[in-house]
Amino acid sequence: MASPVTGRLTDRERLLRVLSQRGARGGRIEAHRAMLRLPNAGRRLSASLLLGVAGLAGFVALLPTLGAFWGTLFRRIHAALGLPGPVVERPTAFGPVEFTVPTVAFDAPVPMPRDLAIAAGVVAGLIVISLALRGRWLPAAYFLRAVAVVLTTAVGFFAFWPDQFPYRLSEYVVGHLQAGLVVMGLVPLVLGFTFYLFDLSVLRKILLTAMVLGHLAIFLPLQAMFHALVVSQLTLVAMPVLALLFGILLDVMVFVAFYGWAMSWPSALWEEVPRP
């Protein structure tokens, strides 16, 4: 088996692989893809879960630092955007660890009839564009229609119950960051159940985990501040679309993109071994 740390075959393993695949007249006998499988199920599963749990523990231990980093990032972006009010820290907990996450201290305006009319116009525009998109752009048309549907529910809600919208911007930002923390906490565990099983070095596994968490650690507060900026400018009618379609779902897509990339990394077990 390849080295668990570097993922590379030793010289002896490489020679054995070549000999075991040598056919008549020196030809190579490749395993059919229908026959490929992974050896050492028990060891791989237990090692993967251990690494996943270790990753989660490391993430939890870094939460106070992450909260402080987010606070710093928030204050800088907040100042650069010229948003009103201060950045405030909200106490939160993730399991046994208590720390703070930042949020804004201003409320977004409730949409007026004029705002709702503009939003309705945007819905109409989205539908028109989606109907005009043909051929290979059809999936984009479906996505635009999904945006239009959610925006329609927002317009309808604020048209009938403008005072009953249950979210304030400051609470929304906290909720978004907390949900993001849940996603981040799940990253090492999900990778432990899926990615760590494969024949890649521990270094690569740790690297992927660090890249995903590092990306989300920066992306989540930027995303939250962007949402806050958009909602403060476009009123609360924009919040449902951002929350339901460009919130956690987008974060999960980021994770899947990294996962798909890492799953394309070469494996010592199934790769063709060059002749010595």
Add this chain to the structure above:
Amino acid sequence: MRTALLIPLLVIVGIVVVYTLRHYLFTLNRLFGTHRQPYVDIGVADWPHVSVLVPAHNEEKVIAGMLDALLAADYPADRLVIVPINDRSTDGTRAILDAYAARHPARVKPYHRTDGRPGKAAALAEAFPTIAGEVHLIFDADYLPGQGLIKQLVAPFFDPEVGAVMGRVVPLNVSRSLLTRLLDLERSGGYQVDQQARMNLDLVPQYGGTVGGVRRSALEAVDGWREDTLAEDTDVTYRLILGGWQVVYQNRSECYEEVPETWPTRIRQIKRWARGHNQALAAYTGRILAKPAHLRPLVALDGLLLLGVFAMGPLLLIGWGLATTLYYLGYQISTGILPILAVATYSTLGNFAAFFEVATAARLDGSRNRIRLLPFLLFGFLVSLTSVSVATLSQLVGRFRGEDHTWQKTERYRNGPSIGGPA
């Protein structure tokens, strides 16, 4: 109010979690489990008489390539008869078939349909009584079988309990567009992992209507092909399972097909699949729940979950509707339901092979670069989810109105009958 919405949402999330676990366990089994590929390497035997049926409706672009591939098959020529079923074609299909029959009168025996109900199921039902052979293999007209495929697909029938065999479908026009690449990923997950795991675990591998076949006596014992279904493959799978027959999947037995290259064609295809699958769901859920003595509990459970895959589309839409309503009622996004639904939904739509399953399958296939398209599956899933839901809704409305279903042919893309066509 909140509770009234939360309970059905939790039920839907629960069902999604069951499917997610199923995909995960299947993938683990495919990676680590012992593979069952019965008799796949038999080369010399007293091979049974086989008829290869090729339903063809306006297939002039592809049928010649298919017939050439079958004529080149490594199978005793005196025991293999090719029966192209010309299903009311209005193009040059009939002329091509007649030309092949003239050149190979003992091996190619076309069956011409000029009227009757449209569709593959009706064509097979009509032709079946007239076709000899102990084993009937069925291929779509756009497929390109390799030389050894017929033997590989026939070999499992040496086991007298086997009623149907299914091989693996591999797209050949993968590099045509983003859609074909995404469909290749989905097919890979569905066959390389899902079907093989169900085979390994002795559950319900599905006979898929092409690149496979049935034992004639088994089919007769379960009342033959039915012409009133849009998914004769799913229909036959369940009747065979309920009748005590085994269905075998052979992962090594690969055959190459054209997948849809345009989204409208893909939408029509998946709508037809959804309607056909829903027919089977309505027809066989009760019979599986009644659980005949020979059906093991796990087989019954897998059978039910397989029947329900296309019902998940509308169910997930309802779940999103409930989740959105709860959002407006103040159910905080950070409390868990929405993230769970988002994650679970993202990983279970489309052809319902989860991301882990798809990525694993593509990795096993050596399609490393293609795995990077994984996040784009979301767009394919969105189209599938909507199409399946629309198809299900229209099917319910049509049933209420007493309307009959319609069959729509999948578009072909190959250029002309030039692949080894008749001189």
